[in-house]
Amino acid sequence: MQVNKRTMFFLIPSLLVFLLSGCPLPQRSAEVVSLSDFTEGHSSSSVAKRFQESAPQGPTAVESAIELAKKHAELSEEMVVLRQKNQGLIAENSRFKERLVTLEPKLQQTQKELAEANDLLIEMRIELNNWKMDILGFRAEMRDAEKTQLEALLKILNVLGGEVKPESAGQMRTVSSAADSSELSRPQLQESLTSGKSNE
Template identity: 55%
Template sequence: MKYKNIINLNLGLLLIILTISSGCAEYVLPVRIFPVDLSGMQQNDTPNESMGKRFDEAALSGPTAVESAIELSKKYATLSEETTKLKNENDMLNRENNSIKDQLNNSRAQLTQTQKELEQANDLLIEMRIELNGWKTDIIGFRQEMREADRAQLETLLKLLKILGGEIKNEVAETQNPDPLTISKDDKIIKNIQTQ
């Protein structure tokens, strides 16, 4: 409080001196003068001594402005280095991200091409299977036709033999081939003809 009063008094005097020295005597700023309470000061201290102690106390209480400026500049230097490192790392990650995006786009294009090729191959396999089933039915039908033609030929041979007076034996060829499933009626007739 005492310092505030002294400062206000000094400011008021300074303003008065400035207005007088500048030659503008007509314009006067209103000045408030605050009374100075000297009772709070120690009896043996003069205002000049208290002012000197004020600066001494400030010097003892903390770091000086130069020290704090040096400390702040060191912090700024370390933070700027960290910022540079982080920017470089961010740039590297952005480049890596862009290359991965390019690879992803290429992979997607290859995937769509592969899917198209697989669909075409699947359609081709379905067509081939249909065609194969058609061949199977044709071959099985052809076998049946061949069997019927062989049967008709054998029946004709039997009729010819009967007409010519040949004797037909009804021997069973089961003694030579024990598996009855593999012997057909046509095979028995052929064996009978060969034995005669």
């Protein structure tokens, strides 16, 4: 009971204040929408949308699965081809390694023989140059000996009273000048031969 008294005590003054303030309540006509109209319009539009074909926005799950299966088949074939190529390259590499093992000692032997042949050629060239110098020196000595013999013969002829023709005297002079020039060219030849040795 006390609860009812309290409620009444609060309710009555609040109603009095509300009425005295003179707040008019808005009076609008309420539009009544029947639930049946709303459900009919909504259901007909949803049914129409349900049976309309929507524009394809992308591949469907089945199409993408088929495409992925094709790609997988292509990639697996390519992998098989690449694996076969790889096995062929591995086999070729092993053959090359075997050949390398057999050819490496032969290469070392050939390099050794070439080095020996090169040393032999250098020695032979040095000996040939020495032989040339000896031959040329011997030729110069022979010319000197012939020149002295000819000069001695001329002196003997002059002592014995023989006549020496000017042509033969000219020839004697050319022989002596040739001998002198050969003596001059001999040091030049020796210099060229020694420079050839130093270049080797």
